[in-house]
Structures are given as structure tokens and as C-alpha cells.
Amino acid sequence: MIDVRELTRSYGAHRAVDGISFTTRPGRVTGFLGPNGAGKSTAMRMIIGLTAPTSGTATIGGVAYQDIVNPGRHVGVLLDAGAQHDGRTGREILTIGAQTMRLPRSRVDEMLATVSLSDEEAHRRFRDYSLGMKQRLGIAHALLGDPAVLILDEPANGLDPAGIRWMRDLLKGYARRGGTVLLSSHLLHEVELVADDLVLIGRGRIVAQGDLASLGSGDGRGAALVTAQDNDALAAALAREGLRSEPEGTGLRVHAGTADVGRVAAEHRLVLTDLRSGAQGLEDLFLELTASTQREAPSTTDGHATTSTTKGAPR
């Protein structure tokens, strides 16, 4: 539903978002994952037209967000749960939303019930809301227009474990009914339990994307942690087989599967005291990929002079 193509936003010489492309699909939750300052929020603001892209396009169902009639009825947006007037009550905030989208007032009560905000809480002023209540209200606001697409920036931020569980169930249910969800987070564990697809972003660039299963498996080749009685001999043996290794802890980290390491050790009659998979949770992938973009950062400087020709050039 959401189709992002070569989206770029520069602030002076700094590219906050640098030629990102991805699509999200109905019936699936797409996690938009990256460290703080990676460009997630800027990208999301561009998708809904709050920030003008320097280049590239973003469409929802083939239409630019700005061209959607009464967009709240089609795309539910929560960019910042704290971005509401302190002096309004939760109910008033939803009522303004409903009135703007030309929805009946009954929708407000329905949504308050959906996010489990009590009548008493709904009459409290926004400044007296906890972060978790603000997130619930923000979700209620995004769902008001019964949209087919949800775009949520850090929706789990500030939720307690029960709240995160609730959010996960709500979004999964929403996607199961055919909805499209794009949600961002800087915390992997928040995303991996709910997302079907992942888009990893670091330093404004997409460093990996795909469905959760294929990204998380590490292709079985990831890494092994091994300790031998003679680590040096093992490292030498591995090197002869073309397997890279480096010291880690009491042993070695090998860039190969555990089976490969075990085979090499057996062939060279080396005694292992410990052998286990050192891979490749998504977390490692996440850290590794985002770290590598940070190391690569200097090499992107040569792209600045040729803004129009860098499309698709990197990688």
C-alpha cells in the first residue's frame, strides 16, 4: 500500500534520509527499525506530506497523501503522541478529530473503548496523561477514521509491558483483517514480536529489508563461538579452510556455522571445550548493519556534489 521510492531529504549537506525505497503490503505489519536519528521520523513525515522531500516519491495506494480526499478516513497517522494541546481533554482531542473527518460523535466513544481509556480518563486534561495514556489516545486518534493504512512512529514508546502486549495484539488483529501497518521503533524487541516485514534504516539509508524470518535466520551461516584447548591452532586450521575468525572471550568468534567449525576441528584433531552458535539474532544483524553504515559514512561524502546522479548508485 505504501510505496516509497528513492526518497531523500537533505538539510544542508546532511542527508537525513538518503534514497530509501520500500513497500508495505496489506495484511502485514512492516517494522521500520533503526537507531535514534536514523531518519525514520523524517521519512514518515515525508510519506504524509508534512516534510517536502528533496527528491523521490511516496505514495499510498498509488496516490500521494496530499491528494487523498479526507485522508484521515484512509490513513491513520500517529507521529508523536505528545503532540496534542495540553489543555484539551482526551475526549475533546478525539472529538476535534472526528469533527474534522466528518465522523459521527459515537466514533469517539467507540475508540475510547477500543484503547481502554475510561470515561474518567477521557475527561482528564492531556497534560495530566501518562506517556502510556498518550500513546493509547494517539492510537485511538489514528483509528478514528477506520483507515486501511496505519502509520505509527514509535507507538510503543512509554508503554508498560502490558501495554506493549496490547499494542502488539491490536496491530496484529488489524493486519489480519487486511490492514497495512507501518510502525517505527528503535527497539528491536518491540518490533520483532509484531512485524511480518522489516525495513532496517541507519544513517538515512536502508541497510536491510525483508520478511522477519529470512532476516532473523542469518542464513545458518552467521557465526560460531568456539573455544579449543589450543585456540591458535584452531584459528590457523580455520584460516587454511578459508574461514575467518577472531579472538573473543576465552575463545574465537568464527564467521561460519557451528557445523563447519566442528568439521574443521575434527579434521585437524583439535579438542574443543565449547562450541555454540554465536549468531545472529536480529539484534546482531541490526547492530552490525547500522554500525557498518556508520563506518561507511565518510565514503558517502563524495556523493554530495552530484545530488541528482546518486540515485541507486550506493551499494
Next chain:
Amino acid sequence: MSTGPTSATAASTPSGSAGTTATLPRLDSSGTPAVGLSTLVPVELRKAVDTRAGRWLVAAILALTAAAVALVVAVSDDGERTMADLLSFAATPQGLLLPVLGILLVTGEWSQRTALVTFALTPSRSQVVSAKLLAALLLALAAVVGAILAAATATAVSGTEDGFADVGVTTILLFAALQLLNVVMGVAFGLLLLRTPTAISVFFILPAVSSILFTTVPALADLAPWLDIQTAQMPLANGDFSLTGEQLGQVAVTGLLWVGLPLLAGWWRATRAEVK
């Protein structure tokens, strides 16, 4: 990369959408009730008074207007005050507070960051700005009507002979126009500066500085009525609503300079500023 979703999407693509070749479903919003000014102006009016600050401001405008008129009648000798007189007193608290209402209507979206939600629901920012301008004008109009009623009541109560003699349609229209111009100026400065404290300070300080400059520098004295808004509006502020053609021209020219230009520039800025 992922084979699952592709086939699932293909299956769920509506077969009726002829001409669409994309694998993803198209979004068709043509049947959705549109959001226009008839929706947005009531929303903006609601937003102006649905917070404690907004309600107090509106209440203060009405109360101070009534109080100013009542006070003047109380301290004046019977039969001294005419309606035009009283209108100019009613105009003082309005002149101070109506622009603040206009400023807050705009800057509140930025300082409270609700612009994020407002512009997400209404991507046409010009439409939002228009709605705010109309809402500010409607609120100002209500205040003007209140002031006129208060002044008329006070005139009747004070029992001035021929108290209404100096009030014609022109007087009423000029009074109303001045107040409306004032609130539009507030909206304009709000749009231009987008920050509540900055907009309010600049709104009050800039015309005052200009006025001091134009009245103290002899070389500028001749230009003052054409360039300085306070000089141009001086007769109106003093309750003299019988303006010459030249004076009217001066009110119009300073209005363009102090209200029209900031409004255009502010409109340009607010519809382009990045919302964070």
C-alpha cells in the same frame, strides 16, 4: 525477497479495478466526504474556545469591553458621553486582546505541536489557514457586536441628549473594520512568526517602535500617516469616525503595509514550514 506477501497481495487485489497494473491495491478516496471550509471553520472555532486559555481570553474580551464602557459611564457626568465616544472606549480592550486571539489560533498549532495532527488530517494548509482566518474574523465580529451592544446600552443608560446622533452606518462599519483589521493583523503576525511569545511581543512592540520613530524624527513626520499604522488610525482610536477621504486612504495604505504584507508573507511561510 519475500515470496509470501506477493502472492497474498495478488490474490487480494480487487478484480474490479480495471486499468490498474500495480500489484498493490489502489486507494480510491473519491467516495469519501470531503473536508472543506464548512467543516474546518467550525472546527477552528471550537479549537479557539475548547481550552481554558481560549475560554478565558474570550471571556476577558467580553468582560473587559463591558467593564470599560461601564467604567467610563460611571466616572463621567451624566449626559457627557455619546455612543461614538463609548465605542472608542470599548475598542481599547478589544484592540489589545482580539489580536492575541488571532495569534494564538495560529501559533498554538506550533507551540503545542498540534500542527502535526491538523495538517495530517487536512494536507491543504492553505485551507487550514483560511479556516483560521475566517474563524478569527467570526470571533472578532462577535466581539464587535458585543461592543456595539454595550456602547448602545451605556449610551441609553447615561441619558445623553442626542447620544446616538453621531453614530451612523459609517461609524459602525469603520469601528467593525478596524477591529477586524486588528485581528487579521494578529493572525498575520502569528503566521509569520509561528511562535506565541515572539508573535505577541513583535505584534505590540513593532507598531510602537514605528510610532515613536515616525513622531520623533522630523524628516519622517510627513510620511507618518501613510506608513505608520498607529498614526493613521489615531482619529479612529480617539472616537472620531468622520474621516476625510485622505485619512481613509491612509488607513487603507497602512493596513496593506502592516496587515496585507505580513499576511501574505506569513501565509507563504506557514504553508511551507516543515512541521515537526
